[in-house]
Amino acid sequence: MRKLLQATAAIALMATAAGADTIKVGVVGPFSGSAALQGRNFQAGIEAWFALNGKTVGDHEIEIIYRDLPAADPAQSAALTQELVVGEGVQYLAGYYYTPDAMAAAPILEEANVPMVVFNAATSAIVNASPYVVRTSFTTWQTSTPMAAVARERGINKIITVVSDYGPGTDSETAFIKAFTDQGGEIVQSIRMPMSTTDFSPIMQRIKDSGAEAVFAFLPAGPQTLGFMQSYVENGLKESGVALLAPGDLTQESDLGALGPNAEGMLTTFHYAVSHDSPENKAFVEAATGWLGNANELSFPAVGAFDGMHVIAHMIEATGGEQDAAAAVESVKGLEWVSPRGPVSINPENRHITQNIYLREVAKEGESWINKEIQTFENQGDPGWVAP
Template structure:
């Protein structure tokens, strides 16, 4: 095939560093997509180039520039953390290169460039259902604890607004730094405050360390319920968390235990190809590739605005459930589940027990 018969997709992921589990999950999901669907789309051969930014925004920006200028990629994808996606947004705009965000989940990201779309989720989208559940389940006083950057700030704000609207009280809003989080000082504050529940957001990869310290400090025994976004009971780590995780209620868009034929097929194929369970990062990587293939088929292999337009408004059945790419906001619309950690056949899973259908990002709805 001649050079013009090939389109390249530049994927930038944290394959090393503190967010390496995000890179590992998404990389595995992209490989599974290509293994199952081949390397042709829009009449062209698709070549996926994966680069490691180690979670450092300056590196993401440099790699994106190189992929656009030297490799002439038709699209950029990946983006394991919010600052990495935001650092790349101006490059997408200037070069008119579509950018598929597969992990980062601060609401504002899709507003940073008209060339950004997203297959992960937003924290406001994932959080409101949990605030409703808490208020209906004898939780009156809450302390919140979030990582102090974009998605944590979104989670803190949307949880507090909704929970307060429902008559609840947020006693204290605690934050931990993104790098090198030591939870001991904040957990002591939670213990002293004696809330009915602690609401937590932490990015993927920090949940196991948090759970360990939550148990070591005796918070589970002190009668403080733990509620969280699904990032904390991440399927990548959940099964190793032990009994302390049992009963934790979370809300999110994906559980490896989601009961649908499409998910059973996805999980079986993923687990056959890898030594680990897919988490919400994997499903977004898989669907991101699907969206790019649909887009390239629609644009006949062209990039730029043609590819962007072909991705807008797409509806498909994901392993997570039905999803839509909102044509106005380029944001994913999806079902959000309330789940509880249970032991199923000897393994810990997030077992879904309630669902809100077709949830749009609430941060955009109100503008």
Template sequence: MRKTKWKFIGVMLLIVVMILSACGNSGESGDAASQDKIKIGFILSDSGTFAPLSENIKNGFKLYLEQNDNKLGGREVELIFEDDEANPQVALRKYKNLVGSEKVNFLVGPISSSVVYALRDEVEKDKVILIDANAAGNDLSWDLRSDYVIRTSFSNWQNGSSAGSYIANNIGKTAMVIAPDYPAGQEVASAFKESFEASGGKVVKEVYPKLGTNDFATYLTDVSQTNPDVVYAFFTGSDGIRFVQQYNDFGLKGKIPLTGPMEFGDLLIVEPSGDSAEGIVSGIIYSPWIDNEENKQFVEAYQKMYNKLPNTFSVQGYDSALIIDKAIKEAGSVDTEELVKVLKGISFDSPRGPITIDPKTNNPIQNFYIVENVKKDGQVVPEVIETIENVTMPETNPAK
């Protein structure tokens, strides 16, 4: 009888210890989970033509962290940066380090569409979320769409098509298109042509210089000889600055209107191009002069932190941090599959306007702004002429 009694007491004590241990472990795990850092790996092009774009994406992301105590979803953040050199093979090596060795929770980047296409299958296989902060390749939202790749920037289709109708209806009916010979150049040019010609225009010539061209004289001579009503050109980074300046130096400014996608209305090209950029009409997603409360606060904070105005790439970096923060809070977790459910269709207010991630394409539904670069108080600034609301990428490739 006594043995039975002590056996019963022993069992009860064991049960109590197990319950207390479970409660203690549960609390400890919760605290540990809240204290564990979120690792974010950046694959950007920190050297070459795209370096200024990468710098501004990082600046925008860091500003968001600065405003939120270096936390996303209530957890401390560690940033790890890799330079892909705008080379898909280099990017794959850097990816393996970030995902395989560093065990990052999220990837942010890249700049180049060629790089994002190279990363897509690896991301899909490893089930790691890539927040695409810039690369605009169309197929990433069509045949190569992945639930693990969410774009916070724009697609080449959106960028090229945004101003086509306005240009055909207000500037000229014949256009010559000039763009670099790589996927983004081809896709932006194609989208512009589709939009421009659907509105009654006609593209009379297309030329595709190599990426990194220093001297555009041959192509500008071609512009003079073709003599279209308007030139539509797409160049980014240092290529864009050189093209705009040489267009002016060649005597074409004021004779044949120069138009383009968002890059030609962005401060990254407008500011260093100076007066050469005056008069250009383009379709943009962001300007420091967009009038909404989020943008006013963003511009003020950015100027305070970096002593300069933000540009399109700054806000793309900022929004990449914002969407990660919002997704973790809504999912209540950093579990990849839970985050994927939240990210598809997520909405937020950006300095550029309202954003919704279209669950059909994983591409942002957003406003585009038709702007003309005008000189005010000694500075060339993009002045909004017209707002095109809720620009949505087609669910499938319209050319197929």
């Protein structure tokens, strides 16, 4: 692998010397399978960026090369990443929907001299896996922590936590428990579910039996979240007054039509809602939905990809198109801009995105269901990040 990477670097240097004007960006994501809509949102964000900003930076044209990773598979992620670097000669890597996939790819970056811009994967530790990782998505610590204050403000004292048993799920659980107990709340029980869980009825019975006033839940956005939400209603928990609190993964906009009245009034904390009211977001939504062809398919991975392209374009400009991962990453430390989600910046210490987190309530607007923003937690960093 070392010899292959050295050969690739030599080819890249020769191409630069010859005046090559194409910058290849390799994007790994779920473009088929049960999470294919999340991959389509990666594409929608990228295409929205091109629609609003063009495909060129200076004299360089950006070319996107996609690789499909239908489900979390670290070994396959590493193989696809190596293929993009060695076989395709990409100068930037991006995407990575699941944390295990991003972690598996990170060790390749330094020797390959390629930065990675994470469009979605949400475990805090990813930025510690390589100095060449930059995040434009969020972390579950970042989106989960404010919900503790929301619960306490509403007089909720006893909560049960239910999360998927993998990196972001355990991060979300830890973040919420710390913040909630620090503010005087009590955790009556904590449940971790295998990621393969599809029958949630036994979980709902445990919630009923716990005596909790509310449940804090985290599952990765996709088919499982829809099943969990439906089970919560069908098992009578909503009707009995057990509040369901969560980061926004559980009410992504592409699921709201199916959830309908079942989710009405549910509170979530998240970094982005399609309904966010700003000129930047209106332009983004129009461009992204124009590519998707269906406004109901637009969801949060698209904004991570859109802002990821902003970061990559800045890197290309800052390096003059040269392949220099260290200089590219250095150029975006402290970078600030106005995203469709609001004001954002890249923390120079950990290369993680600082952004507003919004409290949202599921509500009906006209004939559509939306995540209506009702409170803002400004300039939130990642409380889960620990220096290596």
